Each structure stands twice: as C-alpha cells, then as structure tokens.
Amino acid sequence: MRISDRARTLPESGIRKFFELAEARDDVISLGVGEPDFSAPWAARTAAIDSLERGKTSYTANRGMAALRERVAAHHKRYDQSYDPSEEVLVTTGASEAVDLAFRALVDPGDTVAVHEPTYISYGPGIELAGGERLTVPTRAADDFALTRESLEAAGAADADLLVLCYPNNPTGATMTDEQLAEVAAFCRDNELRVVADEIYAALTYGGDHASIATQPGMRERTVVVNGFSKAYAMTGLRLGYALGPTDAIDAMNRIHQYTMLSAPTTPQYAAIEALDRCDDEVSEMVEEYNRRRRLVVSRFNELGLDTFEPGGAFYAFPECGGDDEAFAEELLEAQGVAVVPGSVFGEGGEGHLRVSYATSMRELKEATDRIAAFVEGR
C-alpha cells in the first residue's frame, strides 16, 4: 500500500532499539522503564470495575464527565492553578492526546516550536505532524538541565511561536523553581511565545512543591497545561489525561478532539474520580518510596564516579557516563544484563548521559547498581 510521506518520514524512536535488545534477553534488570512499578490504587480500580458492573459503557461528554472536570479543577488549586471546569478543562485519552491536540490547535504550517532537549521523545514528531518546525534549545548539565533565558536566546527561540516545557523532566528528573520559571516566562512575554507545559510528573516532586509556568504573571492566557493520571496514580494503561487552558485554546482543542476521539474512554474516568477523591494517601506513599529510591540511586551512582545531579522530580536519575552513551548502554546490557536508556535518545544535550528509571523495586535497584559497579570497574 502507498504510505503517506508524512508517516514514512517519521523517524523511528531511539528507544525502540534498546527495547529490542533488552527483550532479546531474559535475565535483564531494567532501569529503562518510563512508567510506575506500582499498580493504580485499588480504590480507583474498584471504581472502574464497579462502573462496568453498572453498565457505564457509553460515551461521555466530549470534554469528559462534568464530575471529573470539577475534581480536576479543584485538584489543581494545590498548584495555585485555577481553571473553570466547564470551559477550561478538556479530558483526553492520555496526556499524549492532550499534547497532540495542543500542537494541532496552536501550530500553523511553518510555525516554529521551541523544544528544550534532552526531553521526552514525542514532542518533535507531534510538532512535525502538526506542520510546525522544531527548534531545539539544548539545556545544560551545568544548569542541572533547567531551561534558562540564556539558552533560549542562544538558540534563537525569540523568533519561535510556541515553547514546549516539560518539567519535572523526563529523562533528566530536573525541576524548575518559581524563580527559574519567572525568567522563562519573561522571555515568553517579551517575545510573544505561547507555551505547552507538559506537567505530567507534577505530583512526583521531592523536597519542594511543583511550580507551574502558568502561574507566572501574564502566562495563564498564553499557556496550555497538560497533565494526567498515568504517573501520579500509576494508571498508564488506562490512558487518561487532560489539558487546562484559556477558553479559546481548550475550545480549539475540543473541536479537534470531538472528531478524532469523541471522548476519552469512560471506564478510566470513573477510576480517576475515585483517585482524586480518595487516593491522596496512596500517592504520598508512592512519592515517599520513590524518594528513598531516588536518594539511594543518586548516592550509588556518585559513589561509582558517574556524576549525577540531584533530580527534583519524576522517577529518573541522569548520570554522566562520559563519552559514547549508546556504546555504554549496549555494553552494560551485554555484560551485566542491566538496561538503561542512552541520554542521546532524548535529543541534544543528552549525550554522555544515561536515563536511569527508579520505578523499580529497591531490591532490583540494589542488584542493578551492584552490577553497574562491576561493569564500571571492569571497564
């Protein structure tokens, strides 16, 4: 069959290769997983089961169930974000759909979209599918991978139309403070950039609450915030996310969503209502456990001489491995059966680093870091 140029020319994800290498072996401890090792809270799962038993299998409103949108809006008050549940919230099929809709609703052909890298791998292809052109803004290890006004200026982002911001960041675990965001916000206001802020890891921060660029002066009206249930509530497979933004942006996104998705899946919406009503304690417990693992992993890597800055969020550490990160990751997998993802997969600035996910049990983390120690010593 003839395949469109658009699909044919989309690059294959660099993750794919490591997935295949890791899958080929059966003794692998994987620190390469980008999702929680917990299951969704049982209360949320039972709410989903209960909804099925009651026959709740029809479409919901395009924007998502009103009861869910109200809770989402109320939940976001904790980040000082205030959105009208009837007009400024759109429930989507995973945060991924929300990101895709934001690009399609905000990007015209030929528009330039600035993306800081290293970052999550889907933005580039999403921008291309929307007809935009990606402008890479490398973040630096020296800044602990926070985005700075200096980096934006150096990359020529002043001429861009849109900025994608992903903090807490996958793959680095970097977070940004209100002060750091103020600088980026000023740059966006000065240069009339709109922002898509992917804040999917907002609930997973350690030692400080999540700060959102949308709460900076003058930024709410130019920012679409994306979030969801996947990471905080360990609901990745239930595919439920949402976008928060000014009415015009949410209306435009919903116009596309009503044709392409109609509504997000119904069953997970019931799970999500329960998650927001009753599962804060379980999220806190997960965060505490991630935090213990984070400290262990960071201290072990630093002991091994693989310099690792202290990541403030998500469930990733980003140690420096020096030199060719792909070769390091391949040899480590070959020699010790430990899978990590080379930093260069996540774009410019990621080379010479490894993404280490600590969404894995303490026991496996210890075994994996012991194996990495043996690998580093024998190298």
Added chain:
Amino acid sequence: MDAEREVLDVLARNAREDIDDIAAQTGLDAAAVADAIDALEGDGVVHGYQAVVDWDRVEEGKIRAVVEINVELDRETGYEQVADRIAKFPAVDALHLVSGDYDFAVEVLGENMQDVSEFISEQVAPMPAVTQTVTHYIMETYKDGGIRFEDGDDDDRLSVSP
C-alpha cells in the same frame, strides 16, 4: 520528618536494610542512622526484627489461631494482670486488648490443631478471670505484615519505554 521517623519508615518496610543503605535512602549519614536505631530500640519503639513467614510453605510448619477471650475483672485483677499471665505462655505470639464483643484477641502459634486446642483448654480457659474462649484456626493466609503472599514477580511492563 525527623530522622528517627524516616529510619523507622525504612525498617518497617524492610528490617534487613543495612545502615549504609538506610543512610542512602534517607539522606542521613551512617552515624545518624545508627543513633536513630539505638534510640528507637532504647525507647521501646522497635522491639525486635522478624521475618514474615508463610508457614504453609514450611515442611512441618506451624498452625496459627486467633483466640477471642472474655474475662471478668475484680478488685484485684485488671486487664494488665490478666494480659501479663496470658502473655507469659510462649505459644502466645501476639496479645491485644480490643474493643467490641470480647476483651482480648490472642494469636497462638502451635505445631498442630491439637496442640493449640490443648493449650487453650488446659492453660488459658481454666484461668480464674477467663469466662469464655472462642478459637478461630487460620486456614489460609493471603497477606501478613503488609506483604501479599503470592508467587513471584508479575511485572508485565515493557522492559524499555519512553
């Protein structure tokens, strides 16, 4: 959270964590962890460290029963005195004063059902304060010490994902 509480949270999940690993997980230094453990033990917060055992999987394993005990108190005999006498038996694994229909909930560990029955009928029931006992043998344990008893690892996530 203070240091002792952080150390306690780690130990309550896994009492075999060594001091260096606890230090790494909590961000405390090893000496502070050792001090916290000493304080927890000294203050009677931590009374001991035990394995969570699925006795059904042990050959010549043990049987466990939960025994409800009702007592009648008098001027000389309070709950403390009764508890003290019951707790002295090595077969008593756990002893709690509870609210509700009976007074004490006692977990008894024995070699077999007969062993436990004899212990209750010959040692506990005849105690002057004890008015009634009801013994529930545990048939199957699904979860203990916060740990689900099931087979192995069911991690079905993709081994590498974005």
